[in-house]
Amino acid sequence: MSFNSRLRLWLKEPLVHFLIGGLAIYLLFAWRGEPVDPASRSLDVSREDQAQLSLAFEKTMGRAPTDAELDRQVQKFVREEVLYREALRLGLDVNDGVVRRRMAQKMDLIAGAQAETAQPSNQALEEWYDAHPERFADDAKYTFDQIFKTDLAGAKMLVEILKKGSESNDFTALSDPISLPKTVENMSRKEVLDRFGEQMLRNVDKMQPNSAWEGPIQSGFGFHLVRLKKREVSKPAPFDELSDTAKLKLENDWRTSTIADRKKRGYTILREAYEIEIAE
């Protein structure tokens, strides 16, 4: 192989491009760039630093490093740091998608970090609590009787009879067969939803507690005459009387929303300092 053809091969090597490019940048900076501060080219690896390296090794391997191993860790660390600093000096972090995303992530993390560990004040928790009562109220509780009919006409006829007061003692005998509870006592809203469905719940919510038969109202199964006896919508307990579990839930909620909020606020503040034009 002639020297020329070998040179041509080399010139196709990306590594060669990289080295030549690097050299060019280096020369450029050496010529025009800021003079290198000699201090930034000094590197102290203190005892504490070494202890940290030793600890990191131990976490991975489950034992302390030998002297030789620690020495290698230190050399590895020094090598990485030297290359890292020089990479920064050469501006290799600019326009690198990964670095860019990583830095942005760090900003987000910093914005949220404080909230990760902060102990919220009682006042902060209370404010949050007052702002989100729906998260802490117990489910509403329902007490009602119901008679099921497969057809609307039958249901309408029956409700007229019942309204006239010819109350039979055993209303359960008037129901068409269906595997649903005929009497419901203090059933939570969620369970009414699970067992009777959304449509039924919506219709029951339109009724006022009353000891008379009303309806028919429709559910996913068919038609129901309902005697709504009680619907208790519980209010959230006063803040001072919250159980430990509820307090923990509150703190969880506060933390999650505060982290999200801080990230958003942090970004908004920075963003406002920019004038941004997006070409059509």
Place this chain on the structure above:
Amino acid sequence: MRQKITKSHFAKWALVGAASLALAACSGNADEASSGDGENTIELAEFPDRPYWGDTHLHTDNSVDAFGFGVRLGPEEALKFARGDEVTATTGAQAKLARPLDFLVIADHSDGLGATRRLYDAPRIGVQAMGDETMLRWYDMMHESPEQSQRAIGELIMAAAQGNLPDAMNDPEASAEATKDIWDTHLDTLDRYNEPGVFTAFAGFEYSLMPDGNNLHRVVMFRDGSDRTKQVVPYPGLSTTPEGLWDYMDAYAESTGGKALAIPHNSNLSNGLMFELTKHDGGAMTADYARKRARSEPVVEVTQIKGDSETHPFLSPNDEMAGFGVKGWEIGNLPLSAKTNNAMRAGSYVREALKRGISLEEQLGVNPYQFGMIGSTDSHTSLATADEDNFWGKHTGNEQANKERANMAQNLGTRVGRFGWHYLAGGYAAAWAKGNTRAEIFDAFQRREVYATTGPRMTVRMFGGFDFTEDDWDGDWVRRGYTNGVPMGGQLVDKKQAPTFLISALKDPDGANLDRVQVVKGWVDPFGVVREKVFDVVWSDMEGERALNGNKVPAVGDTVNRAEATYTNTIGAPELRATWTDPDYKWGQKQSFYYVRVLEIPTPRWTLYDAKRFGITLSDAAMANSVAQERAYSSPIWLSPDPEANPKAADTDKE
């Protein structure tokens, strides 16, 4: 200025470390009720009075593949979503369940728990320093674009299937520390979200054994709170065996006093290996092995996003309704590294496994495959959705943001053979329990009083006994069922008379009407041959328009409007009930089982909802499969010969 590798640099690291410790400490203080198994924390019903709904198979960003597929929601968001809160999906849209779930098992893969997230978050130079080209390539692919990331995970799953993962991902000891950290933090989170009586958060993981790409995955689920579960870490799947897993579970029970069970899934992608007639190593099945398997694996997941494993038309040629959710999945194993042939099907489907079980019981006196059935999602989006009109995709790459997902080739990055429309919307597990706590729901699983649905929340009851009658429906039939018989999952002993079953199926209150209720019977005939038969037991309008036509039940009809993706409940019934006695019973019949299958009227599949919502045109094949009859499968009730009347069984029955 003199620049040191400063102490403050390390001080910062130390601070972060201390901060995360502090965080772990403060998140660990859930109260006693929510951090244990929930026994004695709430008032319980006398009998299991309602089904509790859950998903036992959900992946979050701690799963090696889910993260790579793009999900950025963690266990906390998954728990919030399951209990009914609104969360923002990874791809940006708001997501909420119309009806919250009652329980959830987050089942992240034990192999490489958190590994892809660690890889992704690592500085590139760090990955480079590991000196593994494959890892570096995956790293770059993950950062390049969502498509490339999915491709990287496809490669990763393939590598896992072929047993050549990079060492850095495959070394259990090297990753043990990281696993332990993630696991402990995760257990604290679960305790914080576990609210006895309201919402149950189970600890669990997925065991992902996959020899040559044949799926032998199990979900492992724990009954206990973090005081016990922190004493172990998830058991690795790669290069272990199912027996190793059962030993691990036994050791857990022994050393902590807790309980764990394993739930096999996607037997349809196991190329016949999930339910073998032999032991896992190919040796002859023994009574000990059978006993151990049955004890460790009381339930299987029969239906989920990656297809339905009840039965295959090849195995059940006389079952007109066989083959739901089979298309696409039937052609090969999980990564499609090997095709499936018909000889493999028997070991891959659940009905056939139940049959193999009773046949083996005839020989060994023990049934290795005496299991109940549940459905789950296997969603990799942190979102436990199973409804057709709320499908969030198998993984983040086919969340709703991907409008063409139904038509696209979708096989884990390799894009061969399987399409988006092959995915089912996912199933749910229903547990008949006396209350919503870890202990009550877990125990329902253990006694197999559970059932599977392909998503709709039908209420399915089944009691087996010998003196049930038509009149039982007039009174408190649930009490009769429990006191005079056994519920689904139970065991009857032959009493020289045909068994009778009380069966009730109530439609999903917000869903479609019911077409019919069937009983699937499997039994060993006098010649030792295992057989199956499907009985139509009760169906809508059976006295009227749909009166029997010869032996055949006329089809229920179809109200689906293909253009609008709607249906009406003008056909079918809200509830179907029957007192059913086995007409084929003969005294001296050998081992047998009976389970219930409930069919809904035809409804639009998620693909049709997509077509309407996003204005896309489905491919011809997808369109032809855009309507289906969703279903529920009960756990079986087994009927065994009386050991007194059968000396052989009596001998082997003594343990």
